[in-house]
Amino acid sequence: MGKSLQFPERVTICEVAPRDGFQSISEFIPTANKVKIIRALAQTGISSLEISSFVHPRAIPQLKDAEEVVRTVIDELEGVDVRALVPNLRGTERAVGAGVKKVKTMLSATDSHSLSNANATVADAQQKQTPIFDYAAANNIEVMGSISVAFGCPFEGVVPVERLVEIVGRYDSMGVREISLADTTGMAHPKQVYDTLAVLQEVFPHIAYSMHFHNTRGMALANTLAALEQGVTLYDSSIAGLGGCPYAPGATGNVATEDLAHMLTEMGIATGTNLNRLIEVAKEVRDLISVPGDSYMLKAGPSSCLHEDAPSGQEKVEE
Template structure:
């Protein structure tokens, strides 16, 4: 069997990617309670919000207020998604620790999600990098539809590698390769991970899967076998892109952590407290979430024989 990593690092994206498509808009106080529950579970990297137009994503209109309420904590990384230079300036002013610039791998998705082509976004990224670095703030990249576009179909791995190379030339090493609508197959995951390892070894990749077609944890497993050590996931399995059809269903954080712990892979997270956070999230959004471990409990969660026949 392929040797798996001894430790993986998880960025929780439920507060941003999860809440951005929920019908119920949470108050800043409710988001703060969920954030603290996730921090209590051991998370040290949270993508907490995005600085996008509040008319397009009203669920995250309180981005600055939430960051101010959380404050800066040593050892804690609070990330904010940004689509453009205006978003970058707002996020820097709100004292986000990391800016996550969202970039579409296809022009059609970029037009729907960002109102611009891939090249137009890359051109603006130059200015964002200068502005962020002058403020001492790191820039990461979230590369959308890296495994397939709901409008254009398959995205060739050569195109994804080419975009990652252009990103690297700007001095950015952390890139999240996102399966925005759950189109990734095990073979695609293996091919991209191998290409990154051999062609762009300086890139520090994270893989971000959606479980739209039931292959989210399969993607995680294949990525692990290729040595990928950073992943993004969402509490309770919430989330999805509001500007792409049928995008619902991030990989569920507590389900992934349960799988990893059963393979003796360390995460630094408490599964018990993650389940508590998922139940809180379910209560706050007022609907049943997709996570399985929050319903069934861990594998060795035993039951009383009373009432069994």
């Protein structure tokens, strides 16, 4: 018999539409609709949620109501690991003031993207994060790190794994124990993901890696499979495939939450989510904010729907 692939028995999906998804929409989404979507997502079994980004309103006007959104729903999200993206100390103070207990820092893997995004080189931008960690330590706030364009940069191409080792090393010295690796413009491929994680987990085995795959070139689920083979259990996704970095040319949506949950369910990997409810919410989001929606579940539905009403052992035959 051939060798069977080994995967985790359970993974955690973090829903990032309220941050990454919303920021990609040019027309302002009314605060009430943002709240409605977050409440709907909370009813799907999602156990982790990136609720917003506390950047300056001029940078991303779509998220100018971050405090109002968070204050409205934060007390309803008991049992959900809620986090917010923060660019600096001021953003951290705003997030914590609104009730957030976990923040994620912003950092690029390349100087070109960092200069475009943060007007600083990677090393300088990471050093400037020190006040965030000091403030968090003084206020019992958890901080996770992130690395954008971790696998490929639209300005510099493939990112050497040695660069990631340097950045993770600096995060490690700051006490970070969870780091998001973001394929911001969908340039990664499965072998690269597998090999990169092999190196990082060997050098920093005590750090948990969270995968943030965009589906720009249709590789997100394949890259997820490669990360699963490396034992990774933390994955970001966005309902209806919403998303895209405003500072990365050609960036498109995240892997759709409903597609990710469907694949994992078919593989027998537990997520704690209700797939049918995720698909319903994806449709609601698509209609509520007038976006086309980019997921296989919205187009074809789950595999199980092809045979749920068919006689035992048979599948419906489509004309």
